[in-house]
Amino acid sequence: MPKIQEIARGVLAGDRRSIARAITTIEDNTAEAQELIASIFPRTGNAHVIGLTGPPGSGKSTLIDKIIREYRQRGKTVGVIAVDPTSPFTGGAFLGDRIRMQELSTDQGVFIRSMATRSYLGGIAKATKNAAKVLDAAGKDIVIVETVGAGQSEVEIIKVAQTTVVIFAPGLGDEIQAIKAGIMEIADIFVVNKADRANANKAVMDIQAMLQLNNKEKMWKPPVLKTTALTGEGVPQLIEKIGEHRLFLEKRLERKRSGEKAEAELVEAIKEKVASSIIEELKREGKLEEFLQKILEKKMDPASIAEKLLNKKFGKQV
Amino acid sequence: MQNRKKIRVLIAKPGLDSHDRGAKIIARALRDAGMEVIYTGLKQTPEQIVETALQEDVDVIGLSILSGAHKTLFPIIIDLLKQKGLTDVLVVAGGIIPEEDIPGMKKLGIKEIFGPGTRTDKIVQFVFENVPKRT
Numbered sequence A: 001m002p003k004i005q006e007i008a009r010g011v012l013a014g015d016r017r018s019i020a021r022a023i024t025t026i027e028d029n030t031a032e033a034q035e036l037i038a039s040i041f042p043r044t045g046n047a048h049v050i051g052l053t054g055p056p057g058s059g060k061s062t063l064i065d066k067i068i069r070e071y072r073q074r075g076k077t078v079g080v081i082a083v084d085p086t087s088p089f090t091g092g093a094f095l096g097d098r099i100r101m102q103e104l105s106t107d108q109g110v111f112i113r114s115m116a117t118r119s120y121l122g123g124i125a126k127a128t129k130n131a132a133k134v135l136d137a138a139g140k141d142i143v144i145v146e147t148v149g150a151g152q153s154e155v156e157i158i159k160v161a162q163t164t165v166v167i168f169a170p171g172l173g174d175e176i177q178a179i180k181a182g183i184m185e186i187a188d189i190f191v192v193n194k195a196d197r198a199n200a201n202k203a204v205m206d207i208q209a210m211l212q213l214n215n216k217e218k219m220w221k222p223p224v225l226k227t228t229a230l231t232g233e234g235v236p237q238l239i240e241k242i243g244e245h246r247l248f249l250e251k252r253l254e255r256k257r258s259g260e261k262a263e264a265e266l267v268e269a270i271k272e273k274v275a276s277s278i279i280e281e282l283k284r285e286g287k288l289e290e291f292l293q294k295i296l297e298k299k300m301d302p303a304s305i306a307e308k309l310l311n312k313k314f315g316k317q318v
Numbered sequence B: 001m002q003n004r005k006k007i008r009v010l011i012a013k014p015g016l017d018s019h020d021r022g023a024k025i026i027a028r029a030l031r032d033a034g035m036e037v038i039y040t041g042l043k044q045t046p047e048q049i050v051e052t053a054l055q056e057d058v059d060v061i062g063l064s065i066l067s068g069a070h071k072t073l074f075p076i077i078i079d080l081l082k083q084k085g086l087t088d089v090l091v092v093a094g095g096i097i098p099e100e101d102i103p104g105m106k107k108l109g110i111k112e113i114f115g116p117g118t119r120t121d122k123i124v125q126f127v128f129e130n131v132p133k134r135t
Ligand code: B12
Pocket: B011, B016, B017, B018, B019, B020, B021, B022, B023, B025, B026, B061, B062, B063, B064, B065, B066, B067, B068, B092, B093, B094, B095, B096, B114, B115, B116, B117, B118, B119, B120, B123
């Protein structure tokens, strides 16, 4: 195997073999894994990471196939990490998600990697987050993570994805109850797949009813969409919503950043005004020299003097 | 570098036949032996198989074919593997491959060929014994 720095350079150049090796290194958590992550980290942060979670059989893999095609049409490159469970008894795993995406396997703008949980809990693998970083650093515009299939505790995906899509399908039993229990809170977008089936509309209404109870004061109100992954119907609308959510996140971050900047400016201004007003006062009263002398003679330290002066000016509460 | 924690295997069905029982049985046996098995589904082109092996960074490729097209498809697959630099991957095959074709296939670089009736534990053992060590 080539040296880890060679692999890192290959990842940054978008070399597919290097991407594959890098993910293996992270999965196996070898001694070099940390070094690899550190070398690619500066080049991460450009991809939009989308998580897809929902019960087994709801159509996640099939939908991802169509989502990739839609992004490719829009000129975007896509990386996929599809997670399936490791057997707790044998340690082995059957990784079959990519069967649904196999037509795209030769598209050089697409990179699909299957990943076993290796007994990590929460619906993804321990390596999923850093593997997504590899695809990000390799220049993929979009990174999609398919989880194992949502149970109630499989909410780890929100630590990896910026936009979490919760998908389910009519006819899988009382899955809405399951969604209620834990997955509800993590969804940025709800998808009812298999819209070609009779009771899809009822599922949409059920979710909307639940959302009304839950999301009154949320800034982002999760939309509920319908898709038919078999034909691709509804997928362009889903891509639009994902884009809207990304914009929402960017605006929120911008607001946060502007807020932080404004706060820093305010702090500066207060420092400036308070300091000059106290110093001017000391000068007028002719006491400045006296305090400076104390500092020079090491009788008092500047911080204690500052406290004393502030207490005098504003009262004890400072 | 320490050894791989898991052996990753690609089970692929090249060509147009849809005899998938054998492929699925092998996939299950290797999984039950503790390996991570990626299955591509039916009707894979040589390009798809090799690209999948590359992206999945597998140690082993298992080809299952019962259509008789091995003589045209296997050489293309082996050639593509070489082109992409995947020379350290163990390649094995199974299905309906006539006795007289086996020497030729092995010469190509297919390490072993398992015909109908082979016990799966024999195949599992072969993989464990022949999987390339990554250094
Ligand atoms: C069952 C079967 C079918 C089923 C397949 C169901 C399915 N989903 O798989 C059906 C009825 C659909 C079918 C259809 C046809 N079949 Co058919 N079928 C068979 C049959 C009787 C058994 C195959 C089987 O499943 N065996 C059980 C499995 C477990 O065994 P296996 O696949 O050989 O796998 C073992 C080993 O080979 C090895 N192995 C296999 N793959 C791999 C992979 C790796 C990596 C490794 C290590 C090992 C390994 O390990 C396994 C365990 O020991 C064979 C005859 C035979 N005796 O093999 C004919 C046979 C394969 N079929 C044949 C034909 C011609 C057809 C049809 C074209 C018939 C027609 N005219 O319509 C169609 C084609 C359909 C299609 N689209 O491909 C021919 C092929 C002739 C050839 N290659 O020259 C055969 C050989 C029958 C014959 N003697 O003529 N078939």
